[in-house]
Amino acid sequence: MIRVQRPATAPAVLSKGHAETARWVTDVRAHPAAHRAGAKKVTFDETIYRDPSVKQVLVQAQHEKCAFCESNFARVSYGDVEHFRPKGGIRQRRRGALRRPGYYWLAYVWENLLVSCELCNRRFKRNWFPLEHRSTRVRGPKGDLSRERPLLVNPAVDDPAASITFHEHRAVAVAGAPRGRSSIRGYGLNRRTLLTARRRVIDAIEVLLDAIEELPGDHPTVIKAEDFLRRMTAASEEYSAMVRAYLNQRRSSVLPPP
Numbered sequence: 001m002i003r004v005q006r007p008a009t010a011p012a013v014l015s016k017g018h019a020e021t022a023r024w025v026t027d028v029r030a031h032p033a034a035h036r037a038g039a040k041k042v043t044f045d046e047t048i049y050r051d052p053s054v055k056q057v058l059v060q061a062q063h064e065k066c067a068f069c070e071s072n073f074a075r076v077s078y079g080d081v082e083h084f085r086p087k088g089g090i091r092q093r094r095r096g097a098l099r100r101p102g103y104y105w106l107a108y109v110w111e112n113l114l115v116s117c118e119l120c121n122r123r124f125k126r127n128w129f130p131l132e133h134r135s136t137r138v139r140g141p142k143g144d145l146s147r148e149r150p151l152l153v154n155p156a157v158d159d160p161a162a163s164i165t166f167h168e169h170r171a172v173a174v175a176g177a178p179r180g181r182s183s184i185r186g187y188g189l190n191r192r193t194l195l196t197a198r199r200r201v202i203d204a205i206e207v208l209l210d211a212i213e214e215l216p217g218d219h220p221t222v223i224k225a226e227d228f229l230r231r232m233t234a235a236s237e238e239y240s241a242m243v244r245a246y247l248n249q250r251r252s253s254v255l256p257p258p
């Protein structure tokens with residue numbers, strides 16, 4: 001996972017959701033018990049937050065990669081517009097009870113949107129949104145979200161490298177970073193298919209590093225290999241966080257010193 005730089009200006013279409021949000025805020029306040037019990041449910045207009053003017057901007061800002069696992073999904077699927085704070089319901093514990101309503105007033109809020117692959121969103125994260133202290137959970141639009149300390153890394157806000165690093169191809173939590181462990185589990189960052197894909201990248205890096213070590217520094221192959229490795233660390237490349245971590249651990253001179 002790497003930092004996501006979302007453009008500051010929200011796409012205009014999201015303002016279409018304001019009236020709907022205001023209506024639901026009133027409804028939830030008037031019928032809190034019915035909403036908690038699921039007898040009444042907030043509904044969402046997905047045509048707003050899935051509008052191409054929202055999705056395409058996010059896809060581009062994220063270099064066509066999933067915000068969480070850094071796989072390039074655009075080759076094979078459309079990807080999901082994902083709500084970092086779940087809009088429909090929340091689980092504090094992974095298999096705990098689903099509490100309704102979720103952060104429904106953030107359904108059309110730009111700062112809450114990312115694009116993810118279908119597996120990270122639908123199979124792993126879903127409604128799980130653990131907080132360090134559940135008592136700080138915000139229940140309505142007047143609450144102070146800055147008091148919540150989510151146990152999942154938000155790549156648009158946090159520096160993922162402060163919580164998640166890699167041991168070869170395996171994602172591991174940075175020592176003392178509870179968010180790291182939760183995020184690796186919550187986003188499924190060590191699922192088999194990702195481990196296989198990242199292992200292939202590590203194997204390729206090894207071949208390049210061997211060539212660099214064995215040949216004279218001005219050999220054309222060394223220059224090409226260093227250039228290739230540098231490109232693999234770019235934000236546009238798959239699994240760039242792992243590549244950076246690995247090259248740092250190998251003290252490769254390809255990366256500038258931190």
Ligand SMILES: [Zn+2]
Nearest residue numbers: 066069117120
């Ligand atoms: Zn993903």
